[in-house]
Amino acid sequence: xxxxxxxxxxxxxxxxxxxxxxxxxxxxxxxxxxxxxxxxxxxxxxxxxxxxxxxxxxxxxxxxxxxxxxxxxxxxx
Amino acid sequence: xxxxxxxxxxxxxxxxxxxxxxxxxxxxxxxxxxxxxxxxxxxxxxxxxxxxxxxxxxxxxxxxxxxxxxxxxxxxx
Numbered sequence: 096x097x098x099x100x101x102x103x104x105x106x107x108x109x110x111x112x113x114x115x116x117x118x119x120x121x122x123x124x125x126x127x128x129x130x131x132x133x134x135x136x137x138x139x140x141x142x143x144x145x146x147x148x149x150x151x152x153x154x155x156x157x158x159x160x161x162x163x164x165x166x167x168x169x170x171x172x
Numbered sequence: 173x174x175x176x177x178x179x180x181x182x183x184x185x186x187x188x189x190x191x192x193x194x195x196x197x198x199x200x201x202x203x204x205x206x207x208x209x210x211x212x213x214x215x216x217x218x219x220x221x222x223x224x225x226x227x228x229x230x231x232x233x234x235x236x237x238x239x240x241x242x243x244x245x246x247x248x249x
Contacts, residue, residue, distance in 0.1 A: 099224075101224060101227040101237070102223065102224070105223055143223055143224050144222065145221065145222055146182055146220055146221050146223075147178065147220050150178040160178070161241045162238070164237040164238045164240075165236075165238045166238075167236075
């Protein structure tokens with residue numbers, strides 16, 4: 096997995112989990128405490144999140160870090 | 173999992189994997205391309221690594237990100 100590719104795949108994973116929860120970016124922003132702009136950039140693979148922030152996403156989705164980082168699970172289309 | 177706790181657990185995970193591979197911090201430094209000082213700080217939970225750097229560790233250990241982030245697996249003692 097190339098280094099930049101991992102950001103794209105992480106973004107896709109966040110978007111998929113958000114949609115599975117039927118949350119808007121606004122919802123995820125409110126629940127995580129992150130700015131909506133940051134959420135958008137994360138979903139587009141434009142940010143390189145820290146482990147602490149990745150952990151906040153895992154807590155927000157109520158899944159383990161290991162589950163969150165299953166980046167092979169992608170949204171189709 | 174508290175936000176700081178995750179750094180400690182990640183550090184323990186890195187140390188465990190390094191020892192399982194029978195690598196010194198110097199070895200891990202050489203293989204990953206990270207400075208030995210950074211490796212030491214990571215293992216002590218004193219750094220908050222980015223997703224890209226976490227990905228470099230996963231590649232260095234030849235495991236998936238999901239496997240690397242199984243932070244429940246701790247070194248005893």
